[in-house]
Amino acid sequence: MTVHQKNLRTERVQHALFLAAAALLIALGFAFWGTLGWGALRFFLRHGLNRTILGLRYHPIRGQFGLLPFIIGSLAVTLIATVLAYPLALSVAITATMVLPRRWLSGIRQAVASLAAIPSVIFGWWGLAMVVPLVRNLGGGTGFSVAAAGMVLAAMIVPTLSLLAIHAAMRVPERWVEGSLALGATPDQTLGRVVLRSIRAPLVEAGIVAVGRALGETMAVQMVIGGQTFMPRSVFAPGSTLTSEILNDIGLLPPGALGHHVLDVMALLLLLAMYGLVLLVERIGGREVG
C-alpha cells in the first residue's frame, strides 16, 4: 500500500467517525424532542388546555394539573431579574469602558468574570441569608417570595450581562467618540447617540441571553421562592416557577406514576421558550456593529 492510499483510508475512517457522531447527535436530539413532545401531546389530548397550561390548580395526586401559576411565576421572576439587572449591568459596562481610566478595564473584567463563575447554589444561599430577610422587611410575610427569587436571579445575571455589555462597548472605536465630541456633542449625548446606538444589536442579544439564564435557573430560585403551587397574590407572596416545580416533582412523579407526563409538558414549555430565545439571538447575531 502506498502512503497516499494509506492517507486516503485514514481519511475515510475519519469521515465515517465524524458522520456517525453527527448522526448520533441528531438522533439524540430527535429522540429527546420526540419523547417530550409525545408525552406532552398525549397529556394535552387527555386533559385539554384549560386544565393544563391555562389551569389554576395544581395537585397532581388529585389529578389537577393547572400550570398557569408556574408560567406566571417564571415570567415574573425573569421580568424582575432582567429589569433590575439590565440597567445595573449597563452602568457597569459604561463606567468600566468610558468613564474610568483604560488601565483599570482588565482588572474590572477579571473581577466581573470571577463573579460570573459563582455557582447558582451559592447565589441561592446568599439569597437565604440576605435577600429573604430584606423582602420580609419590605413586604411582610416570610420573605420567601417571587420578589426574592427575582432579586437573587438579578444578582446572578448581572456579572454575565455586564461582561457581555463590556465586550459590546469595547467594540466602539475611540474615533467615533472623538468624532462626536468634536462636533459639539456632550459626553452624555455621545454615549446615547453614538456609543449605545452603535451597539444596540449586541446589547439586545446580551439581554436575551440574560433572560434565558433567568428563565432556566432552578436551584437559586427553588431556595428562596417558597414553593407554593397556587397563583401568588403579589410579588411578596411565595410562588413557583416551571423549573422549580419540575425539581420539586421529579421525586413525586416518577415514570409510570399517574401524571408523570405533566413534567413533559413543563419541560416542553421551557424548551420552547429557550429555543425561541436562541432563535432570536441567532437572528440578531451576525449583524455587524451599527
Add this chain to the structure above:
Amino acid sequence: MDNEAPHINVTQLSVAYGDQWVLKDVSMTVPGGQVLAVIGPSGCGKSTLLRVFNRLVDRVAGVHIKGQVRVGDFEVIGDHVDLVELRQKVGMVFQHPNPFPFSVFDNVAYGPRLQGIKNSTRLRILVENSLKQASLWDEVRGKLRRPASSLSGGQQQRLCIARALAVSPQVLLMDEPTSALDPLSTAKIEELVLTLKGQYTVILVTHNLQQAARVSDFTAFFREGHLVELGPTKEVFTTPRQLATEEFLTGRYE
C-alpha cells in the same frame, strides 16, 4: 451668526502630557479665512496643537496647558470654557475617516440634530448643502440612506468634512486628512480645501510638502514642540529664514 472667518491668536502656548512638554512657548497668528499648513517631523506636536484648538486634548489624563489661545474673541484655554460652543465654532477632520456607523444622511445630520434641529425639511436642506460644499453631493444623491461604510475611503473623508461643515463652524482643523487616501481622492480633497478658503479659517496638518505648497496661504514649521518658522507659504518654501526649515524642506532632516 457671524460668518466672518476669525483669526486665531496663540500666545505663549505650552502643552505637556504628564511631565513631557510637547509644545513649548508657541506664539503665532493665523489670519482669518486663510489656509495655514502645519508641517514638521512626526512627534513634533502638530496633532497636539490642533487638539488644543478644539480642546480635544482634555481627553488625555494629566495634560497641562499654559498660555492663551483665542479664536476671534473666544477664549479657548481656561477651566470654564463652553466646550460645546467652542467645538461648534471649531470643527475637525481626522487622519482616518471616521464616519459613524449610520447612514450618509444621519452622519451629516448628526451635528444639526445635536443643536435641536428636528424639522425634516430643514435637515434635508442642511444635509444637501453640506454635501454640496464637500463636493460629495453628486456621488451620494439618491444614496443618502445607505450606510456610510459603503462609501470609498475618499468619499468617507469628504463625508466627514460635510459632517463638520453641517455644524456651521468658522474654523476647520484638518489633521493629515489625506494621509490614508489614494492620490485621486487626495486631489479632490485639496481642491475642496481651496474652495473652503475665505469662508473658513483652515488649519491643515500635513506630511505632504507638495500639498502644503499647493493649498496653503501660510506655512508653519514645527520641530520638537517649537514653532521654528511661520510665513507666507511661498516665502517659507523658496526662501526659508531658518536653517532647520530649509533642511526639513530639502529632505535633509529626519
